[in-house]
Amino acid sequence: MQHFSKLSIFMRKVSILLFFIGISGFSFANKEKEFNVSEMIMHHIKDAHEWHLFGPEHGGTSIYLPVILMDNGLKTFSSKHLYHGESVEVAGKEQEISLHYVKGVGPAAGYALYHEEIYKLNAAGVLQFEGEHPHNPQPFDFSITKNVMSLLMGAFLILVVMFSVAKFYRKNGAVAPKGIAKFFEPIIVMVRDDIAKENINEHKYKKYVPYLLTIFFFIWFNNMLGLIPFLPGGANLTGNITVTLFLSVCTLLVTLFSGNKNYWGHIFWMPGIPVPMKIFMMPIEIIGIFTKPFALMIRLFANITAGHIIVLALIGLIFINKNVGWAGLSVPMALFISVLEILVAFLQGFLFAMLSALFIGAAVEEAHH
């Protein structure tokens, strides 16, 4: 036991060390370049085709993830060929900006990576810039990016955890929970009772519990993974607009397909108000169908991304001031924010499921007047 705890403390020390080496590496490696905090933050919260582990940004240790392109057939290669290709510097329109992209080599020949986006090289074999953005066409990019990898690991983690909870009940029957089931049962019951039952008609809520449970645990687990600064986590998955878009579209579709006569009646021909008002209310209600999931999408995206930005900005203070003494201030503050983010991780999952249940509840509500 003691051996184990010693080991875990050692592991933690090593990983914290690696984390800081990682940050310091990429900032001090290009000493001639001014440290750009917003670039560093954007780099960390955006998707990537590699999983950077430690060392400087260019030439450090990374896991190169597979690139899958749909461009006149399926093309797959390691992102290594894109990151370690031919580096090209292009002078931007304004003289102080120099644009930097990498041309792929080997199987990645004919493609270039610019700001984590893959472009096709034109006939001259270069990217044609229009301002700061390349004009070249982009192939459909179905790569296993950092976020996709994180998504797969998160899904795997949820499956492992929930299957072991289910296994407990399958083995022991309807008994008092123990171990992992004891931890997760109250949360599952909370989703069932306080989220589903509370907001959806008592006779209809059962159908929606699996969806709400999945969406809650998906968001919660991935939020938590996002808070871990090294390998199993570190991606900004739930703070990615695509993921929150998908989740809110799911809620929108569930709501629309559950809507009964009463729900649609309230949208297109609001009962109990004069006819001119009915006509006036109709477009407002129709817009309302979409603003609700839109708010869900923005809320989750903004909350999680903001959390990551704050932690990165606080750590960035050390490098902006180029003085390790700032760590005395920025590390405790980043720790405080990280702890707060643990609460936010749960809260955002809860809110997303809660509001989804609320919208579904409104869609299946029976007329009561």
Add this chain to the structure above:
Amino acid sequence: MDLILPDLGLLFWTGIVFCCLLFLLAKFAWKPILNAVNAREQKIAESLELAVKTQAEMKALKAENDQILKEARAERDNILKEAKDAANHMIEEAKTKSKVEAQKIVEAARLNINSEKAAAIAEIKTHVATLAIEIAEKVVRGELASDEKQKALAEKLAGDIQMN
């Protein structure tokens, strides 16, 4: 800007992973977990109901027992009382009987004593008479021991007869 633009590839993978996750969890996790939790909740509710029912039954049973005990006690008291009465009665009767018997015995004894007494008296009388005759004989014999005495007696008797 591309921070708030959706990415097709990620959308594709999110869709696939989330749908698979929803399907797998719904079928192999949520269903058994919720079934077990529901079953347990039902079991607990039933057990509580049963406990309340049992308590009520116990109460009723206890009341019944008390009633029976009370009745039994009353009956016991009754039986004791009756037994005491019967015993008293028997003692009384025995007393009366024995008194009567004793009186009878005493009576019989008295009668016996009386008859014995009468017999004894009669015997004593006979005995006394015999004794008197014997004494008289002895006296007479003494009186008649000599001639003069015989003469004197004869004279005397003659004299008595004459006097009569």
